[in-house]
Amino acid sequence: MNKRFPFVDWFRNSSPYINAHRGRTFVILIEGEAMAEGRGEQLIQDLALLHTLGVRLVVVYGIRPQVRQALRDDGITPYRHEGRWVADDTIMARVERIAAEQRLWLEARLSVGLPNTPLHGVELTAVSGNLVMAKPLGVREGIDYDRSGEVRRVRATAIQGLLDQGSLVVLPPLGFSSTGEVFDLDAAEVAQQAAVALGADKLILLGEAAGLHDASGQLQRQLTPAEATPLMERAAPGSELARHLGAACGAARHGVARTHLLSWLDHDALLGELFTRDGVGTMITQHRYEQLRAAELADVGGLLELLEPLERRGMLVARSRERLEHEIDDYVLIDRDGMVIGCAALHCFGDAEMGELACVAVHGDYRGGARGELLLAEVERRARRLGLTALFALTTHTAHWFFEHGFQLASVADLPPMKREAYNQARKSKVLIKAL
Structure with a gap:
């Protein structure tokens, strides 16, 4: 200001x-x-x-x-x-x-x-x-x-x-x-x-x-x-x-x-x-004028702007523009009159019938209005439609929010093989799983 x-x-x-x-x-x-x-x-x-x-x-x-x-x-x-x-x-x-x-x-x-x-x-x-x-x-x-x-x-x-x-x-x-x-x-x-x-x-x-x-x-x-x-x-x-x-x-x-x-x-x-x-x-x-919808390529700039403060604080893993563009179909977002104020992603691991709830973020000016719950509900709906039986999330800062919404503490061994191999030991993220 x-x-x-x-x-x-x-x-x-x-x-x-x-x-x-x-x-x-x-x-x-x-x-x-x-x-x-x-x-x-x-x-x-x-x-x-x-x-x-x-x-x-x-x-x-x-x-x-x-x-x-x-x-x-x-x-x-x-x-x-x-x-x-x-x-x-x-x-x-x-x-x-x-x-x-x-x-x-x-x-x-x-x-x-x-x-x-x-x-x-x-x-x-x-x-x-x-x-x-x-x-x-x-x-x-x-x-x-x-x-x-x-x-x-x-x-x-x-x-x-x-x-x-x-x-x-x-x-x-x-x-x-x-x-x-x-x-x-x-x-x-x-x-x-x-x-x-x-x-x-x-x-x-x-x-x-x-x-x-x-x-x-x-x-x-x-x-x-x-x-x-x-x-x-x-x-x-x-x-x-x-x-x-x-x-x-x-x-x-x-x-x-x-x-x-x-x-x-x-x-x-x-x-x-x-x-x-x-x-x-x-x-x-x-x-x-505030709506939940699927993300599009045109939203990548808005997503980067939303995520950057959280990435800078270490709450989220940094995502490049190229990665967001490649994974854009995985994202849902909350659009408020043309501004991206919230997002979440569902990355599928079909061989394990599991999905990763990733990149859950709400703009600082719009927290406290159940928007995180709205994003979670949409990701769960998508996961069930795809035939997934569980969601997992990795977090370093917000474990209690996940606990409040039905996730249970798990171990790295419970992750799908591909995710287990890519797990970043340096971040020491907690592993949380929710059955659908």
Whole structure:
């Protein structure tokens, strides 16, 4: 770590993401609470930075707290059902006014180019318009929702054209009908439908909660829609959690690769999620970004980088690039967003019906998460499939881990003949065997 300029190290580590995000389309929802609590300025500066890095941005904004305050000020109590208010003409007058005011504020802030600000010299063109078509919710369970609506269609071609011109597209939580009516929409639904229609690379939902946490309070960094759906169903109708999880699961099931749940209360959340490997929030995705898979020749560089610190400390026998390339089919690995963070190998001795569990390694930053057990289970599965009856391992440092996972202390004489002849007496490795 660069102690004088830690930013330099962070910048180097973020460079793969800067390159990966360039030219990508992100749909970002900023809930109205962020603006109401004065967090809009920081978010706009981050949006400007993303724009300068070549990210194609569609920004959806919410206005719920502002409308609630306006209704309270005017002594109006809206009728609510299943988390949505019935938007009659009185309520819609406030919705339309506040949506327009918020859009103008956003566009004005995106135009600031004063010296000594992050927006200095940045040419940002923010464009809005009748880009979301809507239809009324209609009568449901005997309730006429009047001008509360849902998204009918997002004009994706028009938005793509604006993005191609270098514009930042701003979408209010409003929709328009073919008959000229304006409908109140859920901002999270607008963001979801825009992300799906555009084939966005990411949907980012900025709310109050800093992602999802399990019963012990640990951040759940990644969930599939199937895992997130029960949480959504238990959430209160109309709550931020229900709306965001509904949008995230819907987007994932319709092709949006990654949806991120972040908190606008954290000034660093947006950039921290996008430009660090582990991120700061929860991601909903159909495809896990940490996966166990067979190693390929293209992984040799990553394997060398993972193994080198352990080889230097004498915990593993050094392996050359040529040896890894020759034995690559023996390896399984854990890939975390393109980085090899764990590996193990199964070397077969078919004549003895035994296999060697070798080169078990997990990156220092990712230990303690049962990844070693995951690798062991996969090697055992492979060994059984090949008809092997036992696994053996040689270790100088981690015998107790093997004992905890069913291995028994053995002797050199118990090894297959070829391995027995190649045993390095100088290392004095312990011999451990597990019956399958």
